[in-house]
Amino acid sequence: xxxxxxxxxxxxxxxxxxxxxxxxxxxxxxxxxxxxxxxxxxxxxxxxxxxxxxxxxxxxxxxxxxxxxxxxxxxxxxxxxxxxxxxxxxxxxxxxxxxxxxxxxxxxxxxxxxxxxxxxxxxxxxxxxxxxxxxxxxxxxxxxxxxxxxxxxxxxxxxxxxxxxxxxxxxxxxxxxxxxxxxxxxxxxxxxxxxxxxxxxxxxxxxxxxxxxxxxxxxxxxxxxxxxxxxxxxxxxxxxxxxxx
Numbered sequence: 001x002x003x004x005x006x007x008x009x010x011x012x013x014x015x016x017x018x019x020x021x022x023x024x025x026x027x028x029x030x031x032x033x034x035x036x037x038x039x040x041x042x043x044x045x046x047x048x049x050x051x052x053x054x055x056x057x058x059x060x061x062x063x064x065x066x067x068x069x070x071x072x073x074x075x076x077x078x079x080x081x082x083x084x085x086x087x088x089x090x091x092x093x094x095x096x097x098x099x100x101x102x103x104x105x106x107x108x109x110x111x112x113x114x115x116x117x118x119x120x121x122x123x124x125x126x127x128x129x130x131x132x133x134x135x136x137x138x139x140x141x142x143x144x145x146x147x148x149x150x151x152x153x154x155x156x157x158x159x160x161x162x163x164x165x166x167x168x169x170x171x172x173x174x175x176x177x178x179x180x181x182x183x184x185x186x187x188x189x190x191x192x193x194x195x196x197x198x199x200x201x202x203x204x205x206x207x208x209x210x211x212x213x214x215x216x217x218x219x220x221x222x223x224x225x226x227x228x229x230x231x232x233x234x235x236x237x238x239x240x241x242x243x244x245x
Contacts, residue, residue, distance in 0.1 A: 025091035027188045028067050034184065037230040042073040042130060045159040045238040048226055049126045055081030058125040061149060062086070063112050064132030068096030070159070074128055075105060084120055086110045112142055115149070123151035130159040134205045143218045150243040156220065158239040164207035169234040173202055176231070208237055215241040 032038045051058060055078025062071045065085035074083050079102070086108040087093045093109050110118035112132060127146055136142040146156055163169040177199035185195035206214070208225055215223045220241030228236045 025067065025089065025095050028092065028095065029069070031185060031188060032069065037228065037232060039069060039073070041228045041232065041236055042070050042159060043076060044226075044228060045130065045157045046070075046073040046077040046128055048238050048240055049077075049128065049155045049157050051078055051081070051126050051155070054079050058082070059084070059123070061120070061122075061124045061127045063115075063127060063129045063146070064088075064135070065096060065107070066092045066130075068099055068101075068107075070128055070130040071096065071101075071105060071107075072099075075102065078126075080104070081125075082106075084108060084124075086112070086115060086118070086120060088112070112136060113138075113145060115145075122149035123154070124149050125151055125154050127154075127156045128159065129156070131161065133158060133160060133211070134201050139206070140214055140218070143214050147218050147220065147243055152243055153245045154243050156215075156241050156243070158211070158215075158237075160205075160211070160237060160239065161202040161235060162206060162208040162211055162237055163202060163235055164205065165209055166234055170203065172231070173235055174199065208239070211239055215239065219244055 058078065058081040060074055060078060060081045060083045062074055062083060062085040065071045065087045066089070068085065071083060071085040074081070081104065083105045085096065085105065087096070088111040090109055093107055097107050108115070108118050108120055110120065113136070127150060129146060133139050133142055150156060163173050177195070182192045182195045182199065186192035212223050212225060221244050223239070223241040226238040226240065227233055228238070
């Protein structure tokens with residue numbers, strides 16, 4: 001089950017990901033809420049943007065916001081910032097919009113590669129992209145697009161799964177997926193296809209060295225990787241970089 005030789009067509013998979021999330025949107029918060037550390041880790045990545053004060057006068061982008069859990073992490077960390085949150089799944093976004101938000105938060109229905117067409121333009125003073133790049137058809141283009149949305153010197157935080165560099169992490173990921181995530185997803189939603197995709201897409205995604213290298217190749221400065229704690233240590237990472245001044 002852990003073989004990386006299985007075929008994985010990134011462009012084809014990326015085309016259907018929003019529909020898959022649409023289908024499971026109403027159950028998403030319940031499912032991820034059962035994952036110890038999920039919300040704490042999102043807040044940790046938001047904090048690692050290391051923006052001043054409470055974010056007063058700053059514009060932040062939460063790209064791939066889903067049901068708004070990463071947006072909440074930004075609001076709690078930088079409550080005075082203007083926050084634009086975007087996602088490609090209409091149903092996930094509907095779940096996000098149904099929650100209570102301050103006036104400084106705005107949601108936009110858009111794929112990451114189509115933000116300009118939906119009225120989202122930089123510069124932003126910080127970007128949080130949680131579990132996004134793995135679902136894009138072209139990762140390098142996605143990194144370049146995020147760089148171009150940032151103000152000079154502004155930070156990007158990628159909150160992402162990456163297990164390719166560690167046999168232990170791959171084995172742990174597969175064990176947890178097939179013992180807990182996939183069965184639980186099927187039990188709650190009646191369809192485990194999204195959670196099988198999650199398992200497979202993580203196995204076929206970049207190792208952390210390659211992902212860091214993509215940021216450096218796109219011109220980001222100060223690229224570094226920070227871990228999370230708990231069972232996801234070595235599986236979930238915050239990858240940080242700054243747009244050059």
